[in-house]
Amino acid sequence: MSVSPSHPERWIAQHVTGLPRSGIRDFFELVQGVPDVISLGVGEPDFTAPWRAREAAIYALERGRTSYTSNLGLLKLRRAIANFLAKHFQLGYDPEKEILVTVGVSEALDLALRALLDPGDEVIIHQPCFVSYAPSIKLAHAKVVEVVTSPESGFQLDLNALEKAITPKTKAVLINFPCNPTGSTLSSDTARKLAEVIIRNDLLLITDEIYACLVYDQPFVSPASFPGMHERTIYLNGMSKAWAMTGFRLGFVCAPQPLLEAMMRVHQYCMMCASIISQEAAVAALSYCDDDIEQMRQSFHKRRNYLHARFLELGLKCELPQGAFYMFPDIRELGLQSKDFALQLLESQKVAAVPGSAFGSAGEGFLRCCYATSIDELREACDRIGRFLETLR
Amino acid sequence: MDQLLKILSDNALTPAADIARMLGISAEEVRQKIDDYEKRKVILGYKAVIDEDKLNLDRVKAVIEVKVQPEREGGFDRLASRIGKFPEVRSMFLASGTFDFLLFVEGANLREVASFVSETVSTIEGVTATATHFMLKTYKFEGVLMKGQDSNERLSIAP
Ligand SMILES: Cc1ncc(COP(=O)(O)O)c(C=O)c1O
Numbered sequence: 001m002s003v004s005p006s007h008p009e010r011w012i013a014q015h016v017t018g019l020p021r022s023g024i025r026d027f028f029e030l031v032q033g034v035p036d037v038i039s040l041g042v043g044e045p046d047f048t049a050p051w052r053a054r055e056a057a058i059y060a061l062e063r064g065r066t067s068y069t070s071n072l073g074l075l076k077l078r079r080a081i082a083n084f085l086a087k088h089f090q091l092g093y094d095p096e097k098e099i100l101v102t103v104g105v106s107e108a109l110d111l112a113l114r115a116l117l118d119p120g121d122e123v124i125i126h127q128p129c130f131v132s133y134a135p136s137i138k139l140a141h142a143k144v145v146e147v148v149t150s151p152e153s154g155f156q157l158d159l160n161a162l163e164k165a166i167t168p169k170t171k172a173v174l175i176n177f178p179c180n181p182t183g184s185t186l187s188s189d190t191a192r193k194l195a196e197v198i199i200r201n202d203l204l205l206i207t208d209e210i211y212a213c214l215v216y217d218q219p220f221v222s223p224a225s226f227p228g229m230h231e232r233t234i235y236l237n238g239m240s241k242a243w244a245m246t247g248f249r250l251g252f253v254c255a256p257q258p259l260l261e262a263m264m265r266v267h268q269y270c271m272m273c274a275s276i277i278s279q280e281a282a283v284a285a286l287s288y289c290d291d292d293i294e295q296m297r298q299s300f301h302k303r304r305n306y307l308h309a310r311f312l313e314l315g316l317k318c319e320l321p322q323g324a325f326y327m328f329p330d331i332r333e334l335g336l337q338s339k340d341f342a343l344q345l346l347e348s349q350k351v352a353a354v355p356g357s358a359f360g361s362a363g364e365g366f367l368r369c370c371y372a373t374s375i376d377e378l379r380e381a382c383d384r385i386g387r388f389l390e391t392l393r
Numbered sequence: 394m395d396q397l398l399k400i401l402s403d404n405a406l407t408p409a410a411d412i413a414r415m416l417g418i419s420a421e422e423v424r425q426k427i428d429d430y431e432k433r434k435v436i437l438g439y440k441a442v443i444d445e446d447k448l449n450l451d452r453v454k455a456v457i458e459v460k461v462q463p464e465r466e467g468g469f470d471r472l473a474s475r476i477g478k479f480p481e482v483r484s485m486f487l488a489s490g491t492f493d494f495l496l497f498v499e500g501a502n503l504r505e506v507a508s509f510v511s512e513t514v515s516t517i518e519g520v521t522a523t524a525t526h527f528m529l530k531t532y533k534f535e536g537v538l539m540k541g542q543d544s545n546e547r548l549s550i551a552p
Contacts, residue, residue, distance in 0.1 A: 024550055032549070039547075039549035041549055041550035042548065042549065042551050043552050044547060044551060046547065132552065180552075302415035302416070306414040310414060352549055352550060354550060375407070
């Protein structure tokens with residue numbers, strides 16, 4: 001039988017064909033066409049990267065620092081990362097052998113999954129969660145097992161449900177606290193109990209702590225910091241959010257040496273190293289910018305309080321998020337699916353927010369609103385949302 | 394610094410109701426705290442940040458270094474209060490280094506500022522030397538870049 005040459009799709013791998021397009025992507029394309037939109041749909045700070053970091057990047061270029069680096073990343077950067085993690089999160093990682101610099105947490109996550117999962121392994125994630133998790137696990141040929149975090153419990157991790165989801169095939173639990181999209185975080189008590197569950201069931205914990213510096217009520221306690229967790233934790237973090245350095249594409253993964261070595265092998269063949277310019281910028285950011293990130297955190301804190309107060313005044317049900325920069329109001333009683341709600345809000349009032357369903361079926365009935373935007377914009381957005389709610393009632 | 398003062402120093406026009414939301418307190422409490430700061434003279438006033446270069450005011454600004462002989466009884470302070478009272482002096486500091494006072498002075502034109510320095514400041518008893526630097530262009534004032542930042546082109550929807 002001759003195959004028609006007009007169907008190039010047939011070359012696409014089966015597991016990629018089965019991968020859904022990100023709901024966020026679809027929505028993004030819609031928003032692009034609408035002028036004068038106020039967007040609460042972003043996933044990054046409105047601040048520019050700290051000048052110290054940008055200046056370090058310029059200086060790196062001036063000195064002609066344009067080469068590859070060691071696969072693991074510049075040693076001085078790994079040392080700066082180790083110092084930062086020890087100082088802020090009581091984590092002890094050896095910069096020589098337990099830290100790998102990556103192109104964003106996105107790459108770090110992909111490396112961890114590809115280096116550690118065999119086909120058929122199960123990975124437990126909580127849902128709603130960051131859009132990349134399920135597809136990345138599938139791309140690593142493993143199976144996604146979802147545990148729902150419910151609005152009734154403030155989107156906290158439910159350890160009973162987690163433990164019930166464990167089967168003999170479970171290899172890892174992947175968590176993200178503070179959480180995109182819910183803004184919920186992990187209390188130190190839950191972190192400790194989670195560590196116990198992980199150890200008791202002999203599992204690996206992959207913890208994406210990219211928002212760990214952005215908490216407003218209590219300091220964040222990493223589950224990696226409990227006794228017995230070091231040897232079974234893959235720790236992910238990066239410069240994108242707390243340092244407002246998304247465009248630098250710089251992240252890192254910390255893990256016990258044999259696991260790090262495995263991830264390094266994948267990284268050396270698919271990426272070689274992160275950009276040296278970004279690495280130089282990150283050294284400056286980690287060494288000199290504690291004050292900049294504290295200033296940004298304080299701004300997010302005030303904006304969170306502002307947006308939360310306005311939402312309650314508008315009659316929107318909404319948990320007070322403890323971390324990250326997302327508010328996740330409950331729109332279940334307003335009679336629209338989250339996607340339709342977001343679409344109508346965009347069309348009628350030109351406010352963009354992300355439908356909760358983009359973060360998994362458990363996000364249905366919610367809307368993700370990012371408050372990494374000026375108070376003036378938040379004020380205008382709330383006025384418009386108020387007008388939209390009037391039309392629904 | 395108290396977050397309330399931080400909000401006001403970023404934008405003194407922020408409505409009390411919004412400050413209340415940001416700080417999780419009532420608008421009444423916000424007004425009371427502001428009153429209190431005003432009474433205690435922690436807050437001394439409210440001003441707009443103006444890019445005067447855009448107004449073609451033709452006013453002249455200068456920084457003047459002043460070296461003085463501190464007095465036996467009054468030290469620097471008595472001289473400072475004398476010099477500081479001239480309306481031409483917009484800001485004034487005691488500084489370490491090769492001179493003592495640093496004055497930020499404004500006048501209608503070069504001649505006016507020059508004569509203020511040569512005929513007034515230099516002739517005050519105790520002043521031993523001055524150096525005048527006329528300012529040519531403002532790049533950054535009170536933490537604000539005059540050119541502003543390039544707008545940050547964020548995607549309107551991102552994961
Ligand atoms: C939970 C979470 N993990 C990872 C990332 C990706 O970050 P990076 O820019 O470091 O690749 C994001 C970005 O939105 C995120 O929200």
